[in-house]
Amino acid sequence: MTVHLTQYLSFPWEFVSSLFWKRYPNPHARHVLSVDVLERYLLPNGKLYTKRLVIKKNIKANTILAFKIFPWRSSPRC
Template identity: 60%
Template sequence: MVKFYQHSFSYDHPWQNVTLAFWLRYPNPFASHVLAVDVLDRYVDEKGVLRTTRLVLKKGKAPKWFPKTFLKNSEAFVIEESEVDPKTMTMVTRTKNLNHVRIMQIIETQTFQSGKQGENTTICKSEACIVSRFGWGMTGKIEMFGQSNFAANASKARKGMRHILQMIREKQAGGRLPFFHTQPSS
C-alpha cells in the first residue's frame, strides 16, 4: 500500500519573490525541525536553468506506538534537487529522505509557476508519495501516519514561506529585513 498527497495553492507574490523565498526559507519560526541546510552543487546548465542540489538535516518524531528499538535516531538527511527556469518562470523541486527508507520514504515534487501574465501570483503544486517497506503488519499504519504528518508539515511549510515572503515584501518597500530570529507575523 502506498499513500499519496496532492495539494495546489497560490502565493500572492510574484514568481521571482517566491523562488527567492524558497532559498531563504530556513530558518523560520515554522521550521524548528530543520537543523541544517548545505548546498552540495549549483550550476547553470546550457539552457540557462539553475540546477541546485542541497542536503537538509531534519529532526523527526516517531509515533508513540512505533517500537523504539527500530529507530534509534530521529534525525534524517533529505536530498533536495531543484531546477529554476527563468524563461518559463518555472521552478521544480524534488526531495526525498535518505535515512530510515525501509521504515518510511517520502518523495515530494513541487512545481512553482508564475500566474497569468501581469498577475503577482505564483501557483504551487505539491505531490508526495509515502511508502513503507517495514512489514510486520505495520506498513499501512506507518504510511497513514506519514500521510497525516506530511499534510501537517506542508501547512507549516506554507506558513514559513509566507513569513519569508512578507519579509521580502517589507524589504522591497524600504523596510529593514531581519531574516533570522524573527517572530511570525499574525
C-alpha cells in the same frame, strides 16, 4: 536516496526563488537542523541546478521506531 522534483509555477521567477531560499532555516521549522548547498550552477538551457543537503529530525518516525523496537518505553530517545 535521491529525490527529483519538477514544478512549473505561474509566478515571476524572482518571487518564487526568493520564497524558496527563505524557506529554511526559519524559527517555525524547528525540525530542520541544518541546510547546506552542495552544488549550484546554471544548466545550458538556463535552468538553475542546486543540490542541497537538508538535515531534519522526524519525531513521528522516532516514536514509531521506539515502540516497535522497545515497546515497554513510553517515550523515544532522540
